[in-house]
Amino acid sequence: MTKKLFLPPATTVDVVIFTIEGNDLKILLIRRENEPFRRQWALPGGFLFKNETAEQASYRVLHKKAGARVSYLEQLYTFDSPFRDPRGHVLTIAYMALVSHKNLNFTKRKELQNPTFYSVKKIPKLAFDHRNILVYAIKRLRAKLEYTNVVLSLLPKLFTFNQLQKTYEIILNRKLDKRNFRKKFMLLKLIRPTLKILKGERQRPARLYQFISRKSAELKKFF
């Protein structure tokens, strides 16, 4: 076995960018232009610049690939198998980002590797070990929903109870009881009703709510 110190693996970041669109949880994928895995779909990512933190690199990737104003970014896990990249030993620090669909300033530009949101239910074959990263990210997101207030990063500032509940249902992939959901969520004291009413839909108007604080919070008990 060849052992040699100070020959570090190359370091990249890859970012799983989640958003809710329609009735789906979606992630952003780009189409690779270069080898390896040319023309395959992949998570947006890239090599670390000199003296750049992985978090800074993630923001850079997000901005460049998705034009997204991110409201939440979290490190997930470092994937470091020496065989995950055919070019050699390249480790990646995986992040997940949450973006309210309203905050996306997103143009599907061919010259930018054709960034496209895919429903997590219909993910194409991905380059590298990106499917593993995605699976890990979804698991983390589901877990975080249940004991933190991360959901606020996927919602607009003002939202109806129905939107809130839908977001939970879409991510957890199961129906929740309307009355129990409202009761529990109100007890958490995370959101408050505003005086505003959402009219103009073809049903009874709904009260709009907002988060009391937009700081991240961990809760003892939740769902």
Added chain:
Amino acid sequence: MTKKLFLPPATTVDVVIFTIEGNDLKILLIRRENEPFRRQWALPGGFLFKNETAEQASYRVLHKKAGARVSYLEQLYTFDSPFRDPRGHVLTIAYMALVSHKNLNFTKRKELQNPTFYSVKKIPKLAFDHRNILVYAIKRLRAKLEYTNVVLSLLPKLFTFNQLQKTYEIILNRKLDKRNFRKKFMLLKLIRPTLKILKGERQRPARLYQFISRKSAELKKFF
């Protein structure tokens, strides 16, 4: 700002090695022999060898520094501030390891940087950002206790209910009710009584239990 691709940070691993000894949760520290932070206490760690995974490097470090047969190893988080190491940009992938005190083959050898177990209540000043890593590790360990069966890695094969409960109490740093603890733990169906009895102490002999499976398990509800 100087930006340059393909100039990766150096990569290390650092391992928080937990064990229970006496009535304390302890971690292994070594005394640095070289600069930077010469003669300060630090977590055992080291640079990745060529084509070595971080997990392999962690096992190597464990074996060399602690002579420990590790029953549990888990990646925690990657710390990557460019300023955490005065020599330059060195990122570290932090791991935590759990070792049953019985499995330690541990000699406090001066020539091996004087490895010493310290109670987490009395940690000296640590090199680099190792205190942050330790704080993170303790938080993760406490969380994992409550929804997995990791505790098995800190116990001998056969143990009394009292040892089991003590282990929880020491790590969570609070007293638990004896009757409720026994009731809940038995309902989990993780352990079974053996026919063996621990005699020779100066009290009523205690039944010895064992884990039904030593594979890691996640539980819906726990503590």
Added chain:
DNA sequence: CCAAAAGTGTTGACTGTACACCCATGT
């Protein structure tokens, strides 16, 4: 008037917590 989502309480099951005494052994 019809369709669609908004909004609202009660009950029974279950889970968690608090709490005190006798037992078997070694010294």
Added chain:
DNA sequence: ACATGGGTGTACAGTCAACACTTTTGG
């Protein structure tokens, strides 16, 4: 005999899950 941890059950409180109907608007 006494000190030490071993071992056991009950009752109350709090939380969770199941469940259906009326309201308000737009079309």
